[in-house]
Amino acid sequence: MVHDSNCIFCKIIAGEIPSLKIYEDEDLMSFMDINPFSKGHVLVVPKYHAQTITDLPEEVLVKLAKGVQKIAGIVRQRLGCEGFNVLQNNGAAAGQTVPHVHVHIIPRNPAPHLDWKSKKYDSDEEMHAYHKKLMGEE
Numbered sequence: 251m252v253h254d255s256n257c258i259f260c261k262i263i264a265g266e267i268p269s270l271k272i273y274e275d276e277d278l279m280s281f282m283d284i285n286p287f288s289k290g291h292v293l294v295v296p297k298y299h300a301q302t303i304t305d306l307p308e309e310v311l312v313k314l315a316k317g318v319q320k321i322a323g324i325v326r327q328r329l330g331c332e333g334f335n336v337l338q339n340n341g342a343a344a345g346q347t348v349p350h351v352h353v354h355i356i357p358r359n360p361a362p363h364l365d366w367k368s369k370k371y372d373s374d375e376e377m378h379a380y381h382k383k384l385m386g387e388e
C-alpha cells in the first residue's frame with residue numbers, strides 16, 4: 251500500500267495516532283470524525299495514500315465505493331438515522347483539509363432533531379457512547 255509518513259490518516263491507519271475505528275479490512279479503514287457535522291459522523295479511508303479520487307487506481311476506488319455502501323448501511327442500522335449524506339472533498343479549493351482521500355458519512359435526522367450547530371461532542375464519554383452504538387455493542 252502507498253504510505254506517506256507525514257500524513258495524519260496514514261498515521262491513523264498505521265496505528266501511530268489513535269482513532270475510534272468502526273471498520274477495517276485489507277483495503278480500507280473507517281473511524282469517527284473528531285469534529286462531526288452530526289453525531290456519529292464517520293470517515294471511510296482507503297489504505298492507499300493519494301490526495302484525490304482522480305489520483306487513485308481504479309481498483310482502489312471501486313473498493314472504496316463498496317466500502318462506503320457497507321459502512322453507510324452499518325451507520326444507518328446502528329444509529330437508526332433516517333438518512334445520511336455521503337460527501338467527499340477533492341483539493342483545498344473544494345474544502346479538503348486532510349490530503350488523503352476520504353469519504354464522509356454523515357447521519358441525518360429531520361428537524362427539529364437536527365443539531366445544525368454541533369461541531370463537537372459534549373464530552374469524550376459521549377463520543378465513546380456513539381462509538382459503542384456504531385460497533386453494535388449496545
Ligand code: AMP
Nearest residue numbers: 269282283284285286339345346347348
Ligand atoms: P475534509 O475537510 O474533507 O478534508 O475533512 C477532513 C476531516 O477529517 C474533518 O472533518 C476533520 O474533523 C477530520 N479529522 C481531522 N483529523 C482527524 C483525526 N485525527 N481523527 C478523526 N478525524 C479527523
Ligand code: ZN
Nearest residue numbers: 257260299350
Ligand atoms: Zn495518507
